[in-house]
Amino acid sequence: MADSSIVTLGTARSLLVDSSVYDSRIAETTKDHVFLGMACEDGEDMLPKVETRVVLVGEAGRNGALVKALQDINTPCIMTDTVQEIGDGENTEFETVFVLTDFDSPDYTYLYKRDNRIVGPPVVLHCAAKEEPLLFSCRPLYSTTMLNMSLCFTGFRNKEEIKNLVNLVHHMGGTIRKDFSTKVTHLIAYSTHGEKYRLAVCMGTPILTPSWIHKAWERRDDLSFHAGEEEFRTEFKVPPFQDCILSFLGFSDEEKANMEERTLKHGGSYLEVGDERCTHMVVEENSVKELPFCPSKKVFVVKQEWFWGSIQMDARAGESMYLYEKNDSPEMKKAVSLLSLTTPNSNRKRRRLRDTLAQLTKETEISPFPPPRKRASAEHSLSMNSLLDISNTPETCKSSKPSKSSTPVLPKQSARWQVSKELYQTESNYVDILSTILQLFKLPLEKEGQVGGPILAQEEIKTIFGSIPDIYEVHTRIKSDLEDLLTDWSEDRSVGDIILKYSKELVKAYPPFVNFFEMSKETIVRCEKQKPRFHAFLKINQSKPECGRQTLVELLIRPVQRLPSVALLLNDIKKHTSDDNPDKITLEKAIESLKEVMTHINEDKRKTEGQKQIFDVVYEVDGCPANLLSSHRSLVYRVETIALGDQPCDRGENVTLFLFNDCLEIARKRHKVINTFKSPLGQTRPPPPLKHITLMPLSQIRRVLDLQDTEECVNAFALVVRPPTEQENLLFSFQLAGEETVKSTWLKMLCRHVANTICRADAEDLIQCTDPDSLQVSTKDMDSTLSKASRAIKKTSKKVTRAFSFTKTPKRVIQRAFLANSTPDEKGQRLNCENRMSSSSTLAARHSPSMVHLPSMFERRYHTFSRSTTHLI
Numbered sequence: 001m002a003d004s005s006i007v008t009l010g011t012a013r014s015l016l017v018d019s020s021v022y023d024s025r026i027a028e029t030t031k032d033h034v035f036l037g038m039a040c041e042d043g044e045d046m047l048p049k050v051e052t053r054v055v056l057v058g059e060a061g062r063n064g065a066l067v068k069a070l071q072d073i074n075t076p077c078i079m080t081d082t083v084q085e086i087g088d089g090e091n092t093e094f095e096t097v098f099v100l101t102d103f104d105s106p107d108y109t110y111l112y113k114r115d116n117r118i119v120g121p122p123v124v125l126h127c128a129a130k131e132e133p134l135l136f137s138c139r140p141l142y143s144t145t146m147l148n149m150s151l152c153f154t155g156f157r158n159k160e161e162i163k164n165l166v167n168l169v170h171h172m173g174g175t176i177r178k179d180f181s182t183k184v185t186h187l188i189a190y191s192t193h194g195e196k197y198r199l200a201v202c203m204g205t206p207i208l209t210p211s212w213i214h215k216a217w218e219r220r221d222d223l224s225f226h227a228g229e230e231e232f233r234t235e236f237k238v239p240p241f242q243d244c245i246l247s248f249l250g251f252s253d254e255e256k257a258n259m260e261e262r263t264l265k266h267g268g269s270y271l272e273v274g275d276e277r278c279t280h281m282v283v284e285e286n287s288v289k290e291l292p293f294c295p296s297k298k299v300f301v302v303k304q305e306w307f308w309g310s311i312q313m314d315a316r317a318g319e320s321m322y323l324y325e326k327n328d329s330p331e332m333k334k335a336v337s338l339l340s341l342t343t344p345n346s347n348r349k350r351r352r353l354r355d356t357l358a359q360l361t362k363e364t365e366i367s368p369f370p371p372p373r374k375r376a377s378a379e380h381s382l383s384m385n386s387l388l389d390i391s392n393t394p395e396t397c398k399s400s401k402p403s404k405s406s407t408p409v410l411p412k413q414s415a416r417w418q419v420s421k422e423l424y425q426t427e428s429n430y431v432d433i434l435s436t437i438l439q440l441f442k443l444p445l446e447k448e449g450q451v452g453g454p455i456l457a458q459e460e461i462k463t464i465f466g467s468i469p470d471i472y473e474v475h476t477r478i479k480s481d482l483e484d485l486l487t488d489w490s491e492d493r494s495v496g497d498i499i500l501k502y503s504k505e506l507v508k509a510y511p512p513f514v515n516f517f518e519m520s521k522e523t524i525v526r527c528e529k530q531k532p533r534f535h536a537f538l539k540i541n542q543s544k545p546e547c548g549r550q551t552l553v554e555l556l557i558r559p560v561q562r563l564p565s566v567a568l569l570l571n572d573i574k575k576h577t578s579d580d581n582p583d584k585i586t587l588e589k590a591i592e593s594l595k596e597v598m599t600h601i602n603e604d605k606r607k608t609e610g611q612k613q614i615f616d617v618v619y620e621v622d623g624c625p626a627n628l629l630s631s632h633r634s635l636v637y638r639v640e641t642i643a644l645g646d647q648p649c650d651r652g653e654n655v656t657l658f659l660f661n662d663c664l665e666i667a668r669k670r671h672k673v674i675n676t677f678k679s680p681l682g683q684t685r686p687p688p689p690l691k692h693i694t695l696m697p698l699s700q701i702r703r704v705l706d707l708q709d710t711e712e713c714v715n716a717f718a719l720v721v722r723p724p725t726e727q728e729n730l731l732f733s734f735q736l737a738g739e740e741t742v743k744s745t746w747l748k749m750l751c752r753h754v755a756n757t758i759c760r761a762d763a764e765d766l767i768q769c770t771d772p773d774s775l776q777v778s779t780k781d782m783d784s785t786l787s788k789a790s791r792a793i794k795k796t797s798k799k800v801t802r803a804f805s806f807t808k809t810p811k812r813v814i815q816r817a818f819l820a821n822s823t824p825d826e827k828g829q830r831l832n833c834e835n836r837m838s839s840s841s842t843l844a845a846r847h848s849p850s851m852v853h854l855p856s857m858f859e860r861r862y863h864t865f866s867r868s869t870t871h872l873i
Contacts (some may be wrong), residue, residue: 021544051095052097055098057080057100058101069124073127083110084110097119100120101120119140122144123142124225126144139171143221146227151175152178152187153176155190165213180709184209187206188208191243201318206237207315238267239312240313243279246307248281248284250283251284262532285304302322313452416573416576419724423482423573427475431763434468437465446461452806464523467509471510474502495590496587497586499570499593548760555728567591567595570591617665620657620689621692623691628663632806635658638656638659640738642654651669659749660754662753662757664696665692665694698754701717704767707772708771716734
């Protein structure tokens with residue numbers, strides 16, 4: 001029996017409590033101790049068997065139900081109003097049992113002092129209902145309200161109070177134990193401190209207030225009532241923060257108000273940080289790096305997980321597991337030594353900048369396969385893409401053979417392989433997020449024997465998570481197949497076959513979840529408001545690194561976004577697949593299969609306002625790509641900036657960034673406009689104020705750099721970008737224009753959507769605080785008159801050069817112009833001597849096509865493709 005009890009308790013232990021006390025006491029023997037000299041549990045079988053006689057005293061004798069009940073169990077009875085006559089006599093022929101309706105009467109005191117057996121009417125009625133003889137008890141027993149219950153007390157200082165509670169428990173059939181052991185069924189606690197309380201939490205033993213005993217005594221005459229009923233017992237649970245005074249450090253005003261409200265709701269109180277009366281100081285460990293003062297040794301300084309863990313368990317968690325420790329993480333060291341801006345060698349500066357970007361973008365992606373066509377000796381060759389390769393040892397330098405060129409050339413990876421690798425990496429991150437949803441949220445909610453009972457009902461769990469296990473299973477297999485494909489890569493390997501292989505399973509798994517996602521979200525919001533334990537459960541998991549500080553709703557939206565992302569990546573792979581590759585047709589079929597899945601998704605869930613905003617962007621940006629319009633895309637934020645580098649446009653240009661949920665549209669302010677566009681109806685449309693530069697998928701952003709404010713750089717940030725077809729990182733640096741955009745808020749928003757696109761949970765890890773000098777970024781003199789004049793001269797110089805220079809006109813365009821203005825006989829001659837067309841003497845014999853013929857020839861053709869024909873760009 002002892003062994004089985006230990007196993008049962010072991011499975012009920014919670015990871016949220018301090019188990020050190022439990023481990024030290026679980027092996028303790030369960031020897032019983034007599035409490036207050038009133039325990040009598042042994043020796044019952046040694047009593048001589050004599051006939052039982054029942055004496056109904058006073059009101060009990062006038063109760064017809066009692067008389068009938070005694071007749072049913074064949075027990076003789078007598079009635080009396082004076083107990084002294086029978087109570088004084090010693091009759092060995094009968095075992096006399098007195099039935100009293102009032103245990104506070106003089107008759108009870110008289111009989112109790114003379115060690116007579118005393119029971120109440122509910123005991124007689126209980127035995128008659130079960131057709132059993134009267135229960136034997138050496139103590140007065142009024143009812144069976146606490147029959148088979150073993151109680152232990154902790155935190156009481158008033159001996160008279162505890163003595164009265166013990167008597168009431170005995171009167172209702174319960175037993176008392178002095179020490180806490182495995183036999184204790186309920187702990188009556190006056191305080192949440194002490195070893196007994198900690199053991200009860202570890203063992204999952206109900207911890208109740210003394211009011212539970214008093215309320216049970218008030219219902220002692222109810223034969224259908226038992227004090228162990230969960231519905232009744234729940235009303236008297238000891239709140240987790242009873243006799244605790246909390247203070248909160250490092251939280252926002254909204255979060256602090258929420259936690260203070262929940263503190264009062266769960267039996268505690270709160271004061272401001274630093275008050276000597278506080279028993280606990282709850283610290284937001286992510287924002288507080290060092291305590292503002294040295295707290296008293298009597299104060300527990302704990303992390304916020306202790307607070308939410310206590311609410312989830314509905315019991316005060318052990319502080320030793322959640323003590324706050326000072327975070328002494330060292331600051332990020334600079335990757336390379338800083339370069340002086342006056343260094344004359346520009347090639348050296350570019351090399352240092354490239355190396356710095358390579359260090360800042362150390363890949364954390366899972367890649368179990370090497371790049372294709374990598375030579376065995378490539379590991380020992382120098383690489384300009386990594387700082388690790390720059391710091392060569394003498395042995396490495398000796399083993400490398402000198403080459404004709406000073407810069408070693410690595411074999412270029414194909415764009416098809418690059419995008420296929422990106423598909424695998426996002427698939428791997430997506431599978432990890434699905435695993436987090438299942439392991440961190442779903443399985444703990446479904447686990448049996450939770451401390452404090454189930455957090456959610458099974459119907460609610462099913463509504464929230466739906467078909468997530470099915471989605472996880474199919475994508476785990478897709479990830480495995482993609483890994484095998486890239487490990488043994490060749491250009492003729494088929495990516496589309498993998499998607500087609502699982503298309504039927506995708507059709508089966510996704511629509512049930514996506515169509516009812518709004519219902520899942522509403523269930524989470526409703527349960528979080530109505531069930532404090534569920535709210536605490538979500539708060540605890542959100543603070544864990546696996547979640548990346550994202551809520552359950554934010555994680556569950558990933559399946560809604562995944563299939564459109566896969567379709568986009570398959571389109572990119574198809575673009576980089578040659579027409580003679582069989583995979584091109586297979587990719588088209590795979591994309592169609594994904595569209596089939598997405599057609600099952602409810603079309604009513606589109607956000608009309610979001611679509612309208614995209615159309616506004618298209619009309620505002622000249623040359624905006626048509627593929628920006630998409631049903632799954634929505635505009636998130638717009639920010640006005642000034643370019644600080646040579647990428648993606650000239651320094652000093654006014655640049656507008658449009659952040660969408662999966663891409664970033666970069667547009668610059670248009671230069672002076674000469675004419676306006678006239679529609680065929682004669683109406684004049686205002687010219688687009690912006691000019692398209694690039695539409696960049698968020699997956700190409702490798703790092704977001706928060707540039708520290710210095711005297712020469714203020715309110716600036718940078719993006720480290722690497723397109724799939726590029727071998728080197730590109731740096732886009734900007735300065736925020738205006739005061740309406742807060743830099744920290746903008747960068748966090750950008751990183752959140754980058755993480756959503758590449759299926760990563762750790763969005764904040766994408767942000768890195770960096771010294772602008774290491775990246776050669778400066779905002780100095782951006783608004784000075786000299787700087788503006790210099791930029792204007794530079795732009796004018798480019799326009800004039802482009803207008804009057806033959807070298808700026810493509811050779812093929814000049815050849816077409818000559819052919820277009822020649823007679824049919826001359827065209828044949830022109831084709832035979834087209835190689836000599838570029839000579840200065842031949843060109844001088846004809847009118848200048850760039851000055852005369854080219855504008856007239858291309859004006860009509862270009863007009864059909866762009867609405868910016870009449871604008872000066």
